[in-house]
Amino acid sequence: MNTQSLSQPVSTSLPSVEDHRKMHVVVVGHVDHGKSTFVGRLLNDTDSLPNGKIEQVRKNCAIEGMEFEYAFLLDALIEEQEQNITIDTTRIFFRTKQRAYAIIDAPGHKEFLKNMVTGAASASAALLLIDAKEGVMEQSRRHAFLLSLLGVKQLVVLVNKMDLVDHSESTYQKIVAEYSAFLKTLGLNAVHFIPIAAKHGENVVDRSAKMAWWKGPTVTEALDNFAHEDDLTGLPLRLPVSDIYRFDHRRIIAGRVEAGAIRPGDELIFQPGGRRSTVRTFEDWPGPDSRSVVGTGGSASVTLSEQIFVERGQVASHPANQPRVGREFRARIFWLGKEPLVQNKTYRLRLLTQNVDAVIAKIIKVTDASTLESKEAASVPRDSICEVIVRATRNIAYDLHSECPITGRFALEEGGRIHGGGIILDAVSKSEAPSGKVTASERGARAGHPPAVIWFTGLSGSGKSTIAEAVERRLFDAGRNVIRVDGDDLRVSLNRDLGFSSADRAESVRRASAVAGLFAGTGHITLVTLIAPLAADRAKARAALANHTFIEVFVDAPLAVCESRDVKGLYAKARRGEIAEFTGISSPYEAPESPEVHIKTDKTSQEEAVDLVLSAIDKVLQGKGDDWEV
Amino acid sequence: MSRNAQNDHLTRLEQTSIHVFREAFANFRSVCMPWSMGKDSNVLIWLARKAFCGKIPFPLLHIDTTYEFPEMYEFREKAKVIHGIDLIVRVNEDAIRRGIGYATHDPVTVTHELKTVPFKAAIDEFKWDALVTGIRRDEDPTRAKERWFSPRSAEGNWDYKDQPPEFWGQFASSAPEGGHVRVQPLLEWTELDIWEYIRRENIPNPTLYFARDGKRFRSLGCHPITHPVDSPASNIDEVIEELKLTKTSERAGRAQDHVGRNSMQELRAKGFM
Numbered sequence: 001m002n003t004q005s006l007s008q009p010v011s012t013s014l015p016s017v018e019d020h021r022k023m024h025v026v027v028v029g030h031v032d033h034g035k036s037t038f039v040g041r042l043l044n045d046t047d048s049l050p051n052g053k054i055e056q057v058r059k060n061c062a063i064e065g066m067e068f069e070y071a072f073l074l075d076a077l078i079e080e081q082e083q084n085i086t087i088d089t090t091r092i093f094f095r096t097k098q099r100a101y102a103i104i105d106a107p108g109h110k111e112f113l114k115n116m117v118t119g120a121a122s123a124s125a126a127l128l129l130i131d132a133k134e135g136v137m138e139q140s141r142r143h144a145f146l147l148s149l150l151g152v153k154q155l156v157v158l159v160n161k162m163d164l165v166d167h168s169e170s171t172y173q174k175i176v177a178e179y180s181a182f183l184k185t186l187g188l189n190a191v192h193f194i195p196i197a198a199k200h201g202e203n204v205v206d207r208s209a210k211m212a213w214w215k216g217p218t219v220t221e222a223l224d225n226f227a228h229e230d231d232l233t234g235l236p237l238r239l240p241v242s243d244i245y246r247f248d249h250r251r252i253i254a255g256r257v258e259a260g261a262i263r264p265g266d267e268l269i270f271q272p273g274g275r276r277s278t279v280r281t282f283e284d285w286p287g288p289d290s291r292s293v294v295g296t297g298g299s300a301s302v303t304l305s306e307q308i309f310v311e312r313g314q315v316a317s318h319p320a321n322q323p324r325v326g327r328e329f330r331a332r333i334f335w336l337g338k339e340p341l342v343q344n345k346t347y348r349l350r351l352l353t354q355n356v357d358a359v360i361a362k363i364i365k366v367t368d369a370s371t372l373e374s375k376e377a378a379s380v381p382r383d384s385i386c387e388v389i390v391r392a393t394r395n396i397a398y399d400l401h402s403e404c405p406i407t408g409r410f411a412l413e414e415g416g417r418i419h420g421g422g423i424i425l426d427a428v429s430k431s432e433a434p435s436g437k438v439t440a441s442e443r444g445a446r447a448g449h450p451p452a453v454i455w456f457t458g459l460s461g462s463g464k465s466t467i468a469e470a471v472e473r474r475l476f477d478a479g480r481n482v483i484r485v486d487g488d489d490l491r492v493s494l495n496r497d498l499g500f501s502s503a504d505r506a507e508s509v510r511r512a513s514a515v516a517g518l519f520a521g522t523g524h525i526t527l528v529t530l531i532a533p534l535a536a537d538r539a540k541a542r543a544a545l546a547n548h549t550f551i552e553v554f555v556d557a558p559l560a561v562c563e564s565r566d567v568k569g570l571y572a573k574a575r576r577g578e579i580a581e582f583t584g585i586s587s588p589y590e591a592p593e594s595p596e597v598h599i600k601t602d603k604t605s606q607e608e609a610v611d612l613v614l615s616a617i618d619k620v621l622q623g624k625g626d627d628w629e630v
Numbered sequence: 631m632s633r634n635a636q637n638d639h640l641t642r643l644e645q646t647s648i649h650v651f652r653e654a655f656a657n658f659r660s661v662c663m664p665w666s667m668g669k670d671s672n673v674l675i676w677l678a679r680k681a682f683c684g685k686i687p688f689p690l691l692h693i694d695t696t697y698e699f700p701e702m703y704e705f706r707e708k709a710k711v712i713h714g715i716d717l718i719v720r721v722n723e724d725a726i727r728r729g730i731g732y733a734t735h736d737p738v739t740v741t742h743e744l745k746t747v748p749f750k751a752a753i754d755e756f757k758w759d760a761l762v763t764g765i766r767r768d769e770d771p772t773r774a775k776e777r778w779f780s781p782r783s784a785e786g787n788w789d790y791k792d793q794p795p796e797f798w799g800q801f802a803s804s805a806p807e808g809g810h811v812r813v814q815p816l817l818e819w820t821e822l823d824i825w826e827y828i829r830r831e832n833i834p835n836p837t838l839y840f841a842r843d844g845k846r847f848r849s850l851g852c853h854p855i856t857h858p859v860d861s862p863a864s865n866i867d868e869v870i871e872e873l874k875l876t877k878t879s880e881r882a883g884r885a886q887d888h889v890g891r892n893s894m895q896e897l898r899a900k901g902f903m
Binding site for chain 2: 022091102114116117118121122150242245247248250254255256283284285297298299301312330332350352353355406409410411413416417418420434546
């Protein structure tokens, strides 16, 4: 941050080379304190308007019988001109002799705070206007609070409309004193307070002759003195996984480096989950040469040395410098939703590419963004700031905002729409950690996926076990907790006392579902292979396992095919009458009417069958970013 | 120029666009990229190939008004092969049978019938929930208010008064019921950025952009309503030098923008890009 005192003249030793990086600047302030006029004037005085633009706007004003104002230059939409307020973060480009800027005319009208947030979140620096005549108003304070939350550190306050207070230095000084004291409580510090009269272009680009007492910079001089946003390349590596691509033989982990830098040969750990591997290559297109390092802001396309399970949402880091992994933290939130934020309600929490359900476990306090007074409340109205305890339903990787801003902040979503954002202040201490019996969701959190029961039904010899074994292999290799409960195995162990009668079959299904329930209870994806010929028995199994995701897979093979395979010689025995009530021969098989997966073995290859089952499981565990095809 | 340079302006724009592409592909069920074959569209193809390591994993859509410049059709076939594009082409045959055309109708009507109508029909047919567009904020005032991910209703309408907030790289993650989301990776780019990037990356483009007999096209649309500008710029370097000095707007040669005071706004509210 620039430490220049207010009375010093601006440094004259500015770099002489043109800076090609466009700086994003946001303009905020109370409604009618002159933001649009200021930006219009800035564009005009830096000669950044397209030819004929001023003339066009003047003409339109004449048509509508209005006096021309610089603010109209920005009010591109008819509706805005009618309302006389800017409605969105119009992004406008201009350049000084020093460099290019994208200026965001963030509106001050209270209703549009979400637009101001959208604009300010992408800005490196902020200009905050205060009307010299009206003084510090509610939104002057609210906007500064939001800037501090959004992480905008470079701030210049423009004391505008100095022409309306006779260019009085003492009026200016009073505002400086009052507002600096307020900023201090937020931990913010204005680099300058510049007295301007935007309407007349005073101290915008050109120095004002009417304020000879002002020795500081003009607005453009101050802007040119701003630094670009912090370079986060020096921080520990944070590479959130955006996706896994398998468009050809390669398996590419795609993501953007949000902090730090990554090189081939780096050992990576993926959190949550904790699996490790080494960066083999960067798959940059067009080849053949690819980068030797990808720094902050760069897109990485990484192949790994080992085929470990990786999914969208995980954060890759170096093992020596990992993010925190947990599900409960204290956060400061700004809430923009039409409906209030409510305690104990579940929202979607989006942090980098992670997207999980999270409960607002407690609203600690709601802060009035204007007075900074706090009070307890059970809900938080729109456009407020509050402190809360957030409890995610499973572990996420994060940093404290003070440690790494990019991985220390999140958005809250409901109904597919973002309603708020927050920064993570600290992790919730152990004493507040959950106690009591271990819940299924905690087990799921540790496994990194929810449990499920996949029930394969079909005739003996239809291929249930073969498919289930292949599914198990793929899930296991992908790092999932998976177990198989095989009817034939049970028959020689747990079900040794049971035969083939319908009563025994019902009991066998009951026992198998009890076993499956236990495994699922430990967080496993449980694959059951059992003929289970009767629909009523299978319905009971499904009901008994109602606490878990249940996927019925009907392995539908023609009886003739099964009988011709007869791997175990059972059909032969049944034909000879050595087994009574054998399914398909002397006892009916009731085909499922609406199984989740229906595999017709005469039309589907075994590989396709495995893929069908995996994609059904994949859907349950939600994830386009999930990578099953290891 | 070195691809290792992380911090130059074009690389930053490129890397952000790649991020937008990847987030769109990860978040949406079915993605499509309309392709005008113009320079911005061609930059998008390039960025998509970078984002997905060489292969574009979704189809491209060309709404053929039948009024494209002949050179554009040649370019389309060439580019299809170069980039390995899975291309869907749609023409509003019905409107053409009804005799809709520039000889008899005004540009707003023709643009609506030959572009917007078949475009909406294709969306209905393929049920895409995300469409990647080459919109840039600097093109036109009504585009300045766009978001990276911009939801559109089932009718294709853009509720620009009530847009979702976008911050910290978190975008709208689902389309409105029956609608779709416009994904706009070039939002922060300017016309000059586009040309500097085309030069740096050597991206194939139609030669109509370069001057013949003292005139060149700065923006390409249907030939009856797209007019060349006076310019001696006959190669990329000269185009870039010209753009650094120009203060006239890019779409000055596009007649449909200038019919009424707010024709662009009208077109866009009806679902035009």
